[in-house]
Amino acid sequence: MALDPAVVARLGTLELRARTIVEGFLSGLHRSPFKGFSVEFAEYRQYMPGDDLATIDWKVYARSDRHYVKKFEEETNLDCHVILDVSASMAYGSKGITKFAYAQALAASLGYLMNRQRDAIGLTAFDDRVVAALPASSRAGHLHAFLVTLEQLQIGKSTNVSKPLHRLASTLTKRGMVVLISDLLDDPGEVIRGLKHFQFRGMDVIVFHVLDQDEIVFPFERATRFEDLESGDEILAVPALARGDYLKAMRGLIDRYRRELGGAGIDYQLLSTNQPLELALLSYLSTRGRVL
Amino acid sequence: MTFLSPLYLIGAAAAAIPIVLHFLHRQPEVRVKFAAVRLLRQAPVEDTRKRRIREWLLLALRVAALVLIAAAFARPFFPSAHASQAVGATIVALDTSLSMSAPAQFEKAKQLAKDAIRRAPAGDLVGLLTFADTAQATSPPSADRAVALAAIDGAAAGFGGTRYRAALSAAGQMALAAGAANPTIVVVTDLQASGWDAGERVGVPEGARVETVDVGAPAANLAITNAEARGNQIVASVRNAGPARDVRVSLTIDGKHAADAVQPIDAGETRDVAIASSKGTEAVVSVDDPAGIQGDNARYVVLDNASQPAVLVVTTNGDLRRDAFYVQQALSASAASAGFRVEGVAGSALGTMDAQQLGAAEAVLLMSTRGVDAKSRALLSEYLEKGGGLFVAASADVDGDVLSDLVGGAMSESAVAAPAGRTERHLAPIDPRHPVLQPFSADVATLGLATFRQIATLAAKACDTIASFTTGEPAMLDCPVGDGRALVFASDLDNHDNDLPLKATFVPLLLESIRYVGAGHRRGTSFVIGETPPGVAPRPGFATLTTGRVARRVAVNVNPAELDTQRVSPDDFQAAVARLRDAGKADAQLKSSDAEGRQRIWQYLLAAAIAVLVAESVVSMRTA
Numbered sequence: 001m002a003l004d005p006a007v008v009a010r011l012g013t014l015e016l017r018a019r020t021i022v023e024g025f026l027s028g029l030h031r032s033p034f035k036g037f038s039v040e041f042a043e044y045r046q047y048m049p050g051d052d053l054a055t056i057d058w059k060v061y062a063r064s065d066r067h068y069v070k071k072f073e074e075e076t077n078l079d080c081h082v083i084l085d086v087s088a089s090m091a092y093g094s095k096g097i098t099k100f101a102y103a104q105a106l107a108a109s110l111g112y113l114m115n116r117q118r119d120a121i122g123l124t125a126f127d128d129r130v131v132a133a134l135p136a137s138s139r140a141g142h143l144h145a146f147l148v149t150l151e152q153l154q155i156g157k158s159t160n161v162s163k164p165l166h167r168l169a170s171t172l173t174k175r176g177m178v179v180l181i182s183d184l185l186d187d188p189g190e191v192i193r194g195l196k197h198f199q200f201r202g203m204d205v206i207v208f209h210v211l212d213q214d215e216i217v218f219p220f221e222r223a224t225r226f227e228d229l230e231s232g233d234e235i236l237a238v239p240a241l242a243r244g245d246y247l248k249a250m251r252g253l254i255d256r257y258r259r260e261l262g263g264a265g266i267d268y269q270l271l272s273t274n275q276p277l278e279l280a281l282l283s284y285l286s287t288r289g290r291v292l
Numbered sequence: 293m294t295f296l297s298p299l300y301l302i303g304a305a306a307a308a309i310p311i312v313l314h315f316l317h318r319q320p321e322v323r324v325k326f327a328a329v330r331l332l333r334q335a336p337v338e339d340t341r342k343r344r345i346r347e348w349l350l351l352a353l354r355v356a357a358l359v360l361i362a363a364a365f366a367r368p369f370f371p372s373a374h375a376s377q378a379v380g381a382t383i384v385a386l387d388t389s390l391s392m393s394a395p396a397q398f399e400k401a402k403q404l405a406k407d408a409i410r411r412a413p414a415g416d417l418v419g420l421l422t423f424a425d426t427a428q429a430t431s432p433p434s435a436d437r438a439v440a441l442a443a444i445d446g447a448a449a450g451f452g453g454t455r456y457r458a459a460l461s462a463a464g465q466m467a468l469a470a471g472a473a474n475p476t477i478v479v480v481t482d483l484q485a486s487g488w489d490a491g492e493r494v495g496v497p498e499g500a501r502v503e504t505v506d507v508g509a510p511a512a513n514l515a516i517t518n519a520e521a522r523g524n525q526i527v528a529s530v531r532n533a534g535p536a537r538d539v540r541v542s543l544t545i546d547g548k549h550a551a552d553a554v555q556p557i558d559a560g561e562t563r564d565v566a567i568a569s570s571k572g573t574e575a576v577v578s579v580d581d582p583a584g585i586q587g588d589n590a591r592y593v594v595l596d597n598a599s600q601p602a603v604l605v606v607t608t609n610g611d612l613r614r615d616a617f618y619v620q621q622a623l624s625a626s627a628a629s630a631g632f633r634v635e636g637v638a639g640s641a642l643g644t645m646d647a648q649q650l651g652a653a654e655a656v657l658l659m660s661t662r663g664v665d666a667k668s669r670a671l672l673s674e675y676l677e678k679g680g681g682l683f684v685a686a687s688a689d690v691d692g693d694v695l696s697d698l699v700g701g702a703m704s705e706s707a708v709a710a711p712a713g714r715t716e717r718h719l720a721p722i723d724p725r726h727p728v729l730q731p732f733s734a735d736v737a738t739l740g741l742a743t744f745r746q747i748a749t750l751a752a753k754a755c756d757t758i759a760s761f762t763t764g765e766p767a768m769l770d771c772p773v774g775d776g777r778a779l780v781f782a783s784d785l786d787n788h789d790n791d792l793p794l795k796a797t798f799v800p801l802l803l804e805s806i807r808y809v810g811a812g813h814r815r816g817t818s819f820v821i822g823e824t825p826p827g828v829a830p831r832p833g834f835a836t837l838t839t840g841r842v843a844r845r846v847a848v849n850v851n852p853a854e855l856d857t858q859r860v861s862p863d864d865f866q867a868a869v870a871r872l873r874d875a876g877k878a879d880a881q882l883k884s885s886d887a888e889g890r891q892r893i894w895q896y897l898l899a900a901a902i903a904v905l906v907a908e909s910v911v912s913m914r915t916a
Contacts, residue, residue, distance in 0.1 A: 089327035099327070185327055215328045223343070224322040228329035235332050236343060242332060249331040 045069060078119045079136040079176030081203075082107045083168065084150070087127040087159035088230040089185045094214040095274055100155055102273040103181045103210050106280050108150055110179060113281060115143040120176075123149055126164035127156030136176065158230040161186045165194030169201050179284065181208045183215075184257060192260050199264060206267040208280055209257060213272050218246050296367035296888045304362035310354040314347075346911055353908040357901050364897035369888035381419065381433050381472030382412035383463040384440070386447055387481035387507070389424040390587045390821075390854045393449035394510045401480050401507045405444045408478040408505060409437055416476075419466050420444060424452025425822035425830075425851075427462035433470035451587045451821045451831055453851040454487035460869065464500060474499040479865075482507045485858040488868050502869050504862045513584030514539060515855045517562065519577040519591035525566045528577040528591060532557040533857045534584070541565045541579055545572035545595070569595070573845060574834050588855050592834055592847035594817040602633045603806055604653045608660040608689060610638030616659050618793035619785050622802050632806075639663035647674055655681035655810035658698075659785060660689035669697050677774030681809025686748040687784030699752055699771040699778050717744040718762045719792075726758040726770065728779070728804045732797065739801070742792035748782045755780070777809050817844070820851040 047056060047067035055069040084107050090100040107123070114121045115138070122136030123146055134149050161182060168178075178198045184191055184207075198205045214220075220239040227234050254270060261268040269283045295301060326332070386405045392398050405420070412418050419433035420440045431443035459479060467475035481487070483506055512534025519528040528541055536558045543550045550572075555565045569575065578590035603623060607615030616636065623634040632654050637645075640663030650656070650671055658672075676682055682698065684690060718740040721729045732739050740762070747765060755769035761782070769780040785802070787793045792801075821830045828835045828848060837846045860868075888894075 092325065092327040183327060185330060212327070215326075220324070222322050224324050226324050226326040226329050226332055229325050229327050231329075233329060235329055237332055246328075246332055250328065253331070 078114075079122065079172075079174050080110070080114045080119045081122040081124060081136055081168065081172065081176060081178045082110055083164065083178060083180045083182075084123065084125045084153070085127070085159065085161065085180075085182030085184075086125045086131060086153050086156045087183075088155055088157055089159055089183055090210075091155045091229055092212055092215070093273065094212050097273050099183055099210045099212055099273055102271075102277075103208075104150055104153065106181055106208060106210070106271075106277050107179075108147055109277055109281060110284055111143060111146045111150070113284070115146075121146050124164060124168050125149075125153050126161075128158050128160035128163065130164045130167065131156055136174075159183075159186045162190035162194035165191075166197055169194070169197040169203070172198075172201055172203060175202045177204045177206070179206050179208065181210060183211055184209050184253075188253060188256050188260075192257070192264070195261065195266055196264055199266065206284060207257070207261060207269065208283075209254070209268065209270045211270065211272055213274050216250065216272055218243050218250075293368050293370055294884070295363075296369060296884050298366055300365035300367075301362055303365060304359050306362070307355045307358040310351055310358070314351050350908060350911050353904050353911065357904040357908060360897050360901035360904060364894040364901060367888050368893045368897070369884065369891045370893075379470070379472055380413060380416040381467050381470050381475040382408070382416045383419045383421065383433065383466050383475055383477050384408045384444075385427070385459040385463050385477060385479045385481075386420065386422045386430075386444065387424070387454060387459075387479070387484075387487075388422045388447060388449045388452070389454040389484070389487075390449070390451050390585060390850050391454060391482055391484050391510055391857070392507065393451075393587055394513065394585045395583065397482070397507060397510055398449040401449075401482075402444050402447060404505045404507060405447075405478075405480045406441055408480065408503075409440050409444070412437070412476070417470050417472065419463075419470070420447075421459065421462050421466065422447050423455065423459035423462065424450055425455050425458070426452075427455075427458045429462065429466055433466055433472065451850050453822050453854040454481070454484045456481075456487040456865075456868070460502065467500065474501065476501045476503060478503045478505055480505045480507060482510060483859045483862065483865060484854075484856070485860045486853045486856045488860065488865075502866065504865050506862065509859060510585060510857060511583060513588070513857065514579050514581035515585065515588035516541075516577055516579060516591040517588075517852045517855050519575070519593050519849075521569060521575070521593055521595055522566075524569055526569045526575055526577055526593060528565045528567070529562055530555065530557060530565055530579060531562040531855060532559060535559050539563075539565070539579055541567060541577060543567040543569065544576040544578070545570055546574050550575075571595075574847070587832060587850050590832065591849055592832060594834070594845055594847045602635045602653050603655050603657060603810075604650070605634060605636045605657045606639055606642060606659060606664070607636060608639060608662045610636045610641055612636035616657075616786055618787055618798065619657065619659070619802065622793075622799045623806070625799065632810075639668070640665075642668040642671065645671065647671060650675045651678065651680070653680070655683060655806045657806065658682060658684045658690065659687065661691040661694040662689055664691075664694055669694060672698055673773075676776035676778060679775035681776060681806070682773075682778040683805050683809050684778065684780045685785040686750065686780055686782050687786070687789065688746075689784075690748070692748075695780065696752075699755065699769075699773055699780065716762070717747065718742065719744070719759055719767050720762050721759045723756070723758045728768070728770075728801070728808045729758060731800055731804055738795075738797050741797065742790055742795045744783050744790040744792075746783070746789040750780055750782050752780075779805050779809050781805075818847045818849065820849055822851055824848055 045068065047069050051069045057068050057070050060066070060068045084103055086100065090103060091098055093099060093101065111121045111123070118138055120136040120138040121142065123132065123134040124130055125132040132149055132153060134146060159182075161180075161184065165180070172178075178195075180195065195205050195207065218239065223236065223238045225234055225236045258268050258270070267283065267286075269280060271280055384405050386401060388398075392401055409418050409420070417433035417435055418431075418437050418440045419429070420431040420443045421427050421429045430447065431440045434440070456479070460477060463475075463477040467477070477500055479502065481504065483504065510533070514534060514537075515531045517529045517531050519526060526543055530539055530541060532539065536556070538554055538556045541553045541555065543552070550570050551567045553565050553567045555563055557563045567577070573595055575593040575595050576590055577593070581589050605612055605616055605619055605623070609615055612620035612634070620634060620636070635653075639660050642663075643665050653675075656672065656675065664672075672682065676698065684695060684698070686695065719742060721732070721736055721739060723729065724733045724736055729739070739759075744761060747761060747767070750766045750769055752769060752771060755771035757766040757768070758770050759766075759768040761767045765782065767782050769782075771778045771780065783789045783792070785793060792798050819825065819828060821832070824830050825837060828837055828846065830848070832849055833847075834845055835848055837844055
């Protein structure tokens with residue numbers, strides 16, 4: 001059963017949230033997400049009581065009459081970079097959860113899931129600049145660092161999606177996967193160009209477009225003064241009069257992202273903050289399966 | 293600017309509603325921190341200042357619409373300059389009725405009237421009218437008080453009855469004609485109770501003040517209130533409004549003293565005194581009362597019964613006992629006092645009469661048209677054209693065609709039974725002021741006691757419906773025909789189709805109807821002052837009345853009602869004066885209504901209100 005994002009948001013730590021989401025998600029999957037995992041042989045060492053008998057290399061025993069066990073080094077499948085938008089516009093929320101909180105939980109869940117899959121996880125948070133960066137790694141304890149970094153993030157200032165994207169794209173050398181979590185309330189052309197930069201660098205990209213339900217349906221009734229979360233600009237609008245044009249503009253924005261990103265081979269997933277996060281995880285796994 | 297219906301201006305108070313709502317429901321501005329403001333920029337947005345202006349504009353438009361609608365309903369108009377120039381006026385109404393004619397009584401009244409003139413506020417116009425049965429403007433309102441004082445000196449008491457209604461109405465009209473806004477009407481009178489008819493209310497101008505100046509009760513008076521011949525006797529009713537005394541009543545016949553009778557009468561008592569009569573034509577019964585009112589000391593009686601006119605009752609056989617029992621009983625009982633004889637005639641015999649014979653009849657009561665031939669119809673039509681009176685009881689014996697011929701219009705008549713499932717059909721006056729129905733005005737409900745089982749449907753364009761049935765059909769039509777008059781009653785009078793003859797209202801209704809239709813052809817021998825026909829002087833005595841080619845002697849007496857010395861208090865008098873001030877109000881209302889009707893400002897206001905409401909709708913949509 002899918003968990004309500006607002007309920008999940010009330011759970012204690014981000015790690016707990018992530019684990020609750022992912023474990024619940026995985027238990028519901030019929031197909032193991034661990035298929036395709038690979039490990040590399042590292043060394044032999046002498047058998048010690050308590051070692052798994054299955055790891056004893058019986059051929060070596062036949063040759064040397066000693067018990068050796070195979071020591072494998074876990075191989076990282078992918079470098080996964082989570083790029084999280086922490087600009088001020090992400091602070092909007094109408095149903096008990098902000099877009100930022102939703103994006104945080106989504107990033108944490110993805111990190112947790114990636115870690116479970118032995119993928120290296122990295123994190124880049126940005127507003128109009130990069131505010132936090134954690135290189136991709138699959139080391140033990142990296143998940144904790146990932147989650148702590150994620151938890152310590154604060155809402156920033158105005159958005160400039162393309163600039164951090166270009167900057168991150170130019171630093172990544174290893175093939176991997178980029179996950180952008182943002183409300184994408186920026187110049188669509190610039191955003192799409194930034195994402196294509198990753199593609200150009202051989203990265204697979206998945207975009208989670210996080211919007212609040214109010215931003216999608218514009219349910220306001222009374223004449224309202226709308227204050228821009230980033231610029232502070234104010235607009236007094238009569239919803240009855242403005243609704244039509246607003247929804248048209250919003251649909252236009254979403255359609256453009258869906259059309260142009262889809263055309264470029266970039267996965268695009270629109271998420272409303274009232275939708276369960278499992279939807280995003282499923283989308284991620286689908287993309288990952290295609291990459292591997 | 294003034295208003296025809298100013299009460300509607302109260303509705304303008306509703307303008308406070310949007311104002312109060314505006315301030316009560318003034319909600320703090322809704323502010324939302326929003327992420328996608330950038331997308332809203334492409335939608336129509338509002339400027340804060342413009343919105344505030346729009347809100348105030350909206351409020352102003354709503355208030356204006358309500359005020360305009362209220363003002364339109366109040367029907368404003370600009371009064372003429374003439375109407376706004378009102379002056380004060382004092383109108384003195386001096387009672388000159390018989391009861392004021394006692395020696396010293398009228399002199400006192402004149403002195404009080406002069407005092408009232410002198411007492412009038414400086415600058416007031418002053419006018420004088422004298423009144424009895426009618427009112428005469430003796431001195432129209434003017435600033436010269438000497439004119440009014442001189443008019444009082446020239447006034448004299450007469451033989452008429454007291455009619456306060458006539459006095460107050462005339463005084464109101466005088467004040468209105470002079471343009472007086474709040475006149476004072478001073479009534480100088482002996483406050484005789486009979487001056488107010490039962491249930492009568494009078495209208496005086498709005499704002500008029502009515503004062504009474506009491507002349508006081510008349511001194512001890514002896515009056516003959518009635519005298520009539522009964523067989524070989526003359527019976528006189530003598531009222532003693534003074535100390536107990538022996539009253540000598542004298543009878544004079546044709547100018548010669550015939551007999552005397554002495555009767556002791558206690559104070560305040562009325563006694564009938566019978567005196568043996570002798571042959572003659574004109575009898576005068578008199579008492580000697582030099583200190584009291586002189587006009588009531590004698591009563592005049594015409595003794596020649598043969599000269600009494602007849603009421604012809606046309607039935608199928610002419611036998612009233614058989615064909616018109618109730619009518620015969622009712623008319624015979626009152627014939628003596630009413631001054632006419634009752635004769636029955638068969639419809640078939642009507643044609644044997646000549647015009648002169650029929651012309652001698654005071655009225656014709658047509659209860660059947662059986663046997664009434666073309667000649668009879670022509671005779672009746674001629675009789676009506678020359679001022680005769682016809683009362684038709686439209687029973688099953690009366691033919692609609694004959695009726696149409698007689699009343700000269702399209703009269704349809706057909707019997708109609710009571711509606712199915714409904715047996716009660718009663719009489720209901722439409723015009724209670726009609727002379728036939730006026731005597732019932734104090735208790736109209738008595739007319740509704742009779743139940744009508746079957747009626748005739750009547751319709752004639754030339755006739756007025758003065759009474760109808762409770763089921764809606766006309767019950768009594770008043771039709772003028774030439775110089776005469778016809779009344780058509782939509783049922784019978786012989787207890788066949790209704791029980792009217794069994795009711796107490798039957799006799800007075802029948803008599804009033806006969807009197808009414810016979811008024812133009814009146815043949816009575818006795819009249820009271822105030823009801824004398826043209827050609828007969830309104831003073832007690834004998835006179836010659838000529839109708840057509842026939843001349844006859846008639847007696848004229850003072851109205852017995854005027855001899856009633858009962859008085860009302862000034863408070864009761866004031867209570868009788870209607871505060872509604874209908875007369876003045878109606879007149880002023882009429883003028884105002886004319887002015888308002890010409891200017892039609894309400895239409896412009898209503899159009900403006902509609903325009904404002906349209907504007908309000910447009911602004912409201914943009915401000916939601």
